[in-house]
Amino acid sequence: MEIQQVEGSLVCTQRVPGLHHVHLRVLRDARGKRVVATDPVGASPGNWVFVVSGSAARYAMGDARILTDLTVGGIIDHWEPDT
Amino acid sequence: MEIQQVEGSLVCTQRVPGLHHVHLRVLRDARGKRVVATDPVGASPGNWVFVVSGSAARYAMGDARILTDLTVGGIIDHWEPDT
Amino acid sequence: MEIQQVEGSLVCTQRVPGLHHVHLRVLRDARGKRVVATDPVGASPGNWVFVVSGSAARYAMGDARILTDLTVGGIIDHWEPDT
Amino acid sequence: MEIQQVEGSLVCTQRVPGLHHVHLRVLRDARGKRVVATDPVGASPGNWVFVVSGSAARYAMGDARILTDLTVGGIIDHWEPDT
Amino acid sequence: MEIQQVEGSLVCTQRVPGLHHVHLRVLRDARGKRVVATDPVGASPGNWVFVVSGSAARYAMGDARILTDLTVGGIIDHWEPDT
Numbered sequence: 001m002e003i004q005q006v007e008g009s010l011v012c013t014q015r016v017p018g019l020h021h022v023h024l025r026v027l028r029d030a031r032g033k034r035v036v037a038t039d040p041v042g043a044s045p046g047n048w049v050f051v052v053s054g055s056a057a058r059y060a061m062g063d064a065r066i067l068t069d070l071t072v073g074g075i076i077d078h079w080e081p082d083t
Numbered sequence: 084m085e086i087q088q089v090e091g092s093l094v095c096t097q098r099v100p101g102l103h104h105v106h107l108r109v110l111r112d113a114r115g116k117r118v119v120a121t122d123p124v125g126a127s128p129g130n131w132v133f134v135v136s137g138s139a140a141r142y143a144m145g146d147a148r149i150l151t152d153l154t155v156g157g158i159i160d161h162w163e164p165d166t
Numbered sequence: 167m168e169i170q171q172v173e174g175s176l177v178c179t180q181r182v183p184g185l186h187h188v189h190l191r192v193l194r195d196a197r198g199k200r201v202v203a204t205d206p207v208g209a210s211p212g213n214w215v216f217v218v219s220g221s222a223a224r225y226a227m228g229d230a231r232i233l234t235d236l237t238v239g240g241i242i243d244h245w246e247p248d249t
Numbered sequence: 250m251e252i253q254q255v256e257g258s259l260v261c262t263q264r265v266p267g268l269h270h271v272h273l274r275v276l277r278d279a280r281g282k283r284v285v286a287t288d289p290v291g292a293s294p295g296n297w298v299f300v301v302s303g304s305a306a307r308y309a310m311g312d313a314r315i316l317t318d319l320t321v322g323g324i325i326d327h328w329e330p331d332t
Numbered sequence: 333m334e335i336q337q338v339e340g341s342l343v344c345t346q347r348v349p350g351l352h353h354v355h356l357r358v359l360r361d362a363r364g365k366r367v368v369a370t371d372p373v374g375a376s377p378g379n380w381v382f383v384v385s386g387s388a389a390r391y392a393m394g395d396a397r398i399l400t401d402l403t404v405g406g407i408i409d410h411w412e413p414d415t
Contacts, residue, residue: 001285001319012133015157016123016143024133030282033113036084036133040265050261050273050285053318055138055304060265060316067143067156069136070084073316074264095216098240099206099226107216116196119167119216138221150226150239152219153167178382181406182372182392190382199362202333202382221387233392233405235385236333250368250402279365289348299344299356299368302401304387309348309399322399323347 001050001073004029006043010036019067027051027072037070048076084133084156087112089126093119102150110134110155120153131159167216167239170195172209176202185233193217193238203236214242250299250322253278255292259285268316276300276321286319297325333382333405336361338375342368351399359383359404369402380408 004027012024025039027049038061043049049072051057057071058064087110095107108122110132121144126132132155134140140154141147170193178190191205193215204227209215215238217223223237224230253276261273274288276298287310292298298321300306306320307313336359344356357371359381370393375381381404383389389403390396 001317003283003285010133011160012157013160014124016154019156034086036086041263050259052316053137054302056307056316056318058139058142059307059314065142067135067139067154068084069139071265071316073268074261077260077262093216094243095240096243097207099237102239117169119169136220141222141225148225150218150222150237151167152222176382177409178406179409180373182403185405200335202335219386224388224391231391233384233388233403234333235388250400252366252368290346299342301399303385305390305399305401308390308397320348320399322351323344326343326345 001052002029003076004035004037004049004051006045006047006049006072007034008045016067022061022066022068025072035070037072038066038068039072041072041075043072043075050074050076084135085112086159087118087120087132087134089128089130089132089155090117091128099150105144105149105151108155118153120155121149121151122155124155124158126155126158133157133159167218168195169242170201170203170215170217172211172213172215172238173200174211182233188227188232188234191238201236203238204232204234205238207238207241209238209241216240216242250301251278252325253284253286253298253300255294255296255298255321256283257294265316271310271315271317274321284319286321287315287317288321290321290324292321292324299323299325333384334361335408336367336369336381336383338377338379338381338404339366340377348399354393354398354400357404367402369404370398370400371404373404373407375404375407382406382408 010024052073060071093107135156143154176190218239226237259273301322309320342356384405392403
């Protein structure tokens with residue numbers, strides 16, 4: 001699982017069916033690259049989290065048909081980002 | 084999910100069976116690299132979108148047997164590309 | 167789907183079972199890196215193609231048990247490679 | 250499978266359901282990048298291990314529904330890290 | 333499929349169940365990065381091979397429950413490594 005930091009939420013009105021009621025977070029990795037993840041945990045901006053990719057991302061949402069390839073798996077309590 | 088910008092459509096007459104009626108978009112990431120994605124949303128050139136990869140890309144098309152590993156998941160309303 | 171250019175065919179006599187009658191192509195991406203793909207379309211050296219990765223690569227071969235993680239999905243008619 | 254070195258364990262109290270009783274390890278690759286993996290083997294800090302990614306990571310945990318995309322597959326007895 | 337060169341075998345006594353009787357090879361790519369793969373073909377050190385990743389790696393072993401994400405698919409007879 002990769003380690004990312006929460007930056008904010010995504011404003012996105014036109015989506016594929018099945019994502020209407022899912023929270024989407026914008027994350028940044030240590031290099032500053034932004035990605036989008038589904039979030040069943042409820043992370044806040046500034047939180048460091050670990051994210052699950054691939055088909056496991058769908059299992060984490062409780063429904064393997066959910067359209068996601070990246071899901072927040074947990075909020076890290078103590079962490080020192082890569083330097 | 085990665086963040087990409089729509090550049091145009093792909094002209095491709097010789098394809099594997101199962102892709103004849105699927106719209107293919109050419110996208111570019113922040114570094115300028117071009118990739119090809121299926122698009123059930125109807126994105127236009129210039130739009131910033133997020134794309135879903137892996138087996139989730141097939142679920143997003145409504146048929147897990149569709150030959151794709153990248154699908155447009157939504158059009159982003161407000162976005163600031165990586166710099 | 168990634169965009170690649172066909173370079174040639176692969177000479178490979180010792181293979182795992184299930185690949186004996188499958189055509190294998192050597193492709194190059196824009197950076198010059200060579201990879202190997204199964205080809206149900208019949209691409210020729212010099213053709214620009216898009217390739218499908220992951221489990222979708224197996225569906226594209228018409229048999230999900232085929233040993234491949236990369237399949238030629240179509241030959242691109244008009245294309246401008248990354249510069 | 251990638252080769253990684255164990256750095257420590259992850260302190261993470263807010264997690265998705267299904268990860269409550271799974272040990273999470275922090276690993277580092279040869280370039281120093283840290284990732285998070287589930288560990289059914291019991292590796293210790295300093296150990297060099299090989300890790301399995303994707304859906305195989307879930308099979309390695311004995312339950313394909315476990316939320317992981319990276320699992321420690323074995324502890325390497327003799328190894329010379331990349332230089 | 334990626335192209336790799338066989339370097340040797342892996343000495344690894346503590347493993348997850350299901351890998352006890354599987355041969356593990358250490359491979360190197362053109363950049364010198366080492367990875368670990370299961371080998372049903374019987375490649376020797378110095379051989380150039382192509383490797384299959386993801387869930388196809390498990391199908392290549394004849395048992396989709398085998399813990400692997402990388403399997404040697406074939407030994408390349410003639411090959412010129414990237415320069």
